[in-house]
Amino acid sequence: MKANCWHAKHKLRVEEVPDPQILNPRDAIVKITSTAICGSDLHLYNGFVPTMERGDILGHEFMGEVVETGHEVKNLKVGDRVVVPFPISCGHCYFCNNEMFSLCENSNPNAWMAEKMFGHSPAGIFGYSHMLGGYAGGQAEYARVPFADVGPIKVPDGVPDERVLFLSDIFPTGWMAAENCDIKPGHVVAVWGCGPVAQFAIASAYMQGAERVIAIDRIPARLRMAREKAGAETINYEETDVYDSLMEMTGGRGPDACIDAVGMEAHAPGIAGMYDRVKQATMLESDRPIALREAIMACRKGGTVSVPGVYGGFDDKIPLGAIMNKALTIKTGQTHVQRYMRPLLDRIQNGDIDPGFVITHRMRLEDAPEGYDLFMNKQDDCVKVVLKI
Amino acid sequence: MPARHGRKTSAGDGLATALGLFSIGLGLAQIFAPRGLTTLIGLRTDRGIMPMLGLREIATGIGILSRPQPTGWVAARVAGDVMDLALLAAASGQRHAHSERLAGAAAAVICVTALDVICAVQLRRGSAAATAGSSLRATRSITVNRPPDELYRFWRDFENLPRAMRHIASVRMIDDRRSHWVARAPGGYRVEWDSEIVDDRPGQYIAWQSLPGGDVPNSGSVRFDRAPGGRGTEIRVELEYRPPGGTLGAVFARLLGKAPERQTMEDLRRFKQLVETGEIATTDGQTSGRKGGPFGRRLSLARILEKEMR
Numbered sequence: 001m002k003a004n005c006w007h008a009k010h011k012l013r014v015e016e017v018p019d020p021q022i023l024n025p026r027d028a029i030v031k032i033t034s035t036a037i038c039g040s041d042l043h044l045y046n047g048f049v050p051t052m053e054r055g056d057i058l059g060h061e062f063m064g065e066v067v068e069t070g071h072e073v074k075n076l077k078v079g080d081r082v083v084v085p086f087p088i089s090c091g092h093c094y095f096c097n098n099e100m101f102s103l104c105e106n107s108n109p110n111a112w113m114a115e116k117m118f119g120h121s122p123a124g125i126f127g128y129s130h131m132l133g134g135y136a137g138g139q140a141e142y143a144r145v146p147f148a149d150v151g152p153i154k155v156p157d158g159v160p161d162e163r164v165l166f167l168s169d170i171f172p173t174g175w176m177a178a179e180n181c182d183i184k185p186g187h188v189v190a191v192w193g194c195g196p197v198a199q200f201a202i203a204s205a206y207m208q209g210a211e212r213v214i215a216i217d218r219i220p221a222r223l224r225m226a227r228e229k230a231g232a233e234t235i236n237y238e239e240t241d242v243y244d245s246l247m248e249m250t251g252g253r254g255p256d257a258c259i260d261a262v263g264m265e266a267h268a269p270g271i272a273g274m275y276d277r278v279k280q281a282t283m284l285e286s287d288r289p290i291a292l293r294e295a296i297m298a299c300r301k302g303g304t305v306s307v308p309g310v311y312g313g314f315d316d317k318i319p320l321g322a323i324m325n326k327a328l329t330i331k332t333g334q335t336h337v338q339r340y341m342r343p344l345l346d347r348i349q350n351g352d353i354d355p356g357f358v359i360t361h362r363m364r365l366e367d368a369p370e371g372y373d374l375f376m377n378k379q380d381d382c383v384k385v386v387l388k389i
Numbered sequence: 390m391p392a393r394h395g396r397k398t399s400a401g402d403g404l405a406t407a408l409g410l411f412s413i414g415l416g417l418a419q420i421f422a423p424r425g426l427t428t429l430i431g432l433r434t435d436r437g438i439m440p441m442l443g444l445r446e447i448a449t450g451i452g453i454l455s456r457p458q459p460t461g462w463v464a465a466r467v468a469g470d471v472m473d474l475a476l477l478a479a480a481s482g483q484r485h486a487h488s489e490r491l492a493g494a495a496a497a498v499i500c501v502t503a504l505d506v507i508c509a510v511q512l513r514r515g516s517a518a519a520t521a522g523s524s525l526r527a528t529r530s531i532t533v534n535r536p537p538d539e540l541y542r543f544w545r546d547f548e549n550l551p552r553a554m555r556h557i558a559s560v561r562m563i564d565d566r567r568s569h570w571v572a573r574a575p576g577g578y579r580v581e582w583d584s585e586i587v588d589d590r591p592g593q594y595i596a597w598q599s600l601p602g603g604d605v606p607n608s609g610s611v612r613f614d615r616a617p618g619g620r621g622t623e624i625r626v627e628l629e630y631r632p633p634g635g636t637l638g639a640v641f642a643r644l645l646g647k648a649p650e651r652q653t654m655e656d657l658r659r660f661k662q663l664v665e666t667g668e669i670a671t672t673d674g675q676t677s678g679r680k681g682g683p684f685g686r687r688l689s690l691a692r693i694l695e696k697e698m699r
Contacts, residue, residue: 019676054678
């Protein structure tokens with residue numbers, strides 16, 4: 001089969017690799033019909049996630065048709081159409097029992113590596129470094145799906161791929177980011193970033209009752225999408241000061257909740273941005289937590305900072321004083337996708353939302369490397385790339 | 390939820406930590422206050438070399454503090470001491486040198502050198518004892534989302550254990566209390582022993598001891614305690630191996646001596662996976678874009694870590 005393989009920073013190749021095999025009784029093999037490039041894949045592309053290996057197959061947002069099942073998989077049969085959640089979860093440990101699927105204790109065969117970085121290991125994730133399991137990902141024609149009796153959700157035949165594909169990650173991720181804000185009527189929510197997760201965070205915040213959502217980015221096309229498709233007010237941080245604008249817009253209170261949908265590779269104009277770039281480049285700091293700092297400083301006293309953006313390591317100059325003295329709540333985590341797939345599929349089928357609105361580019365699997373380049377450089381107004389197989 | 394108890398520390402470890410901190414402190418002083426330091430030790434000129442010596446100190450300090458086995462870095466400190474003494478000797482010939490202070494500085498360096506040598510010797514002795522000497526111990530615990538009774542029963546039938554324990558090739562129950570164990574060792578070696586249960590409290594505790602005549606004398610115990618909040622069972626395992634001399638002992642020491650606690654933790658994790666999910670998470674045999682052959686996988690962090698593990 002063909003698969004998009006990581007070979008080095010900024011070096012991907014779509015190449016012929018062996019077809020995946022069933023390795024465990026609860027595995028299934030899925031023939032992929034649609035797969036997407038995630039913003040978090042760019043952290044791998046840019047070489048910021050350790051323990052990647054040459055030849056690793058990328059991709060964790062995919063759906064397709066079941067073509068083979070292990071003998072313990074009773075709920076799926078060959079021919080079923082499924083969307084696969086990005087965290088791999090066993091369904092039987094304490095965390096899975098409590099719907100914290102992305103913290104599954106049994107799905108990361110390299111848990112000890114993650115323990116060295118984080119103290120404890122989260123769930124394994126498709127195509128996302130050896131520290132998180134080293135599982136082959138879904139930017140390929142086929143994928144092996146472990147614990148297939150727990151993760152994948154069946155979708156009806158009539159619904160197009162593009163409407164349900166993002167149940168695999170970014171729609172639940174945006175939804176959980178908003179849910180972590182504990183939104184009450186009248187709340188104002190600010191979202192850093194206008195990438196795909198941010199678009200869903202904006203839409204989800206409104207669905208969960210926010211009065212106003214303010215989105216922050218610098219790319220005109222993304223700001224436009226946030227305004228026109230997701231309904232946010234916007235701030236271009238290259239034109240105005242973010243803190244001042246937010247205070248102006250909220251009568252000096254600050255947003256009731258702030259969502260950092262940017263993560264470890266934030267950009268910033270001026271000296272602050274340079275500072276983190278230099279520190280990250282010289283490995284004195286693993287992430288560039290610029291958006292997170294801004295969110296903490298701007299957040300209303302007693303408010304919540306929700307962090308769906310990916311961070312990987314040990315960061316510098318986090319304003320802990322502001323967190324403490326303003327009594328902020330920080331909520332974060334890899335998304336417990338399995339918890340949200342069913343209710344969000346219902347919302348899609350009710351017509352509450354069509355997640356396809358974020359798609360700007362449709363390409364063939366063979367063009368994946370070009371898609372990464374386009375997405376990373378935000379050329380051609382790129383917001384979201386879907387690869388069709 | 391794995392938990393670990395403190396690694397056994399020897400006198401050498403404590404001294405090494407102190408020396409590592411000392412290195413970093415001295416290094417910082419050399420970099421940021423070279424003038425004060427040169428005056429203190431009786432030199433009047435030649436401050437340029439101080440910051441460089443400071444960098445050396447910081448590098449060895451970090452090396453000592455961050456490595457689990459700092460023996461090499463402590464040896465580097467000894468070499469640094471010799472270099473410092475040579476520099477002081479050279480400086481004593483300078484015109485502006487303050488000879489009493491220089492002598493004081495040399496005496497201080499000689500004292501530190503003595504400490505460094507003692508530390509290096511202790512560490513070497515400690516690591517030799519851990520690999521070839523008396524015994525290897527490991528204590529590890531994990532929480533498993535199943536009741537103590539069920540886990541006790543699964544464990545008590547030792548024939549189940551090779552499924553979870555990577556290095557155990559097979560276990561055969563001889564009778565209700567005695568069992569025959571075969572372990573895999575590097576280089577195709579196999580080591581075998583008979584084991585006997587010495588304490589058995591159903592649902593709570595099992596302790597065992599190898600019988601005379603086996604390749605590797607060993608003993609161990611496992612406790613099953615109910616975890617608070619309905620979270621299943623806390624399993625605590627204690628193992629002790631006493632590798633004999635000779636080739637077989639050396640091979641077995643290599644098998645376990647590198648990281649007996651990590652091996653035990655991995656075995657417990659696999660045991661948990663097996664009883665909670667019915668299978669053991671794996672990517673062995675999955676597809677990838679790696680070509681076969683020795684150069685198919687480049688040297689990467691993941692590769693080094695995996696090697697370290699085996």
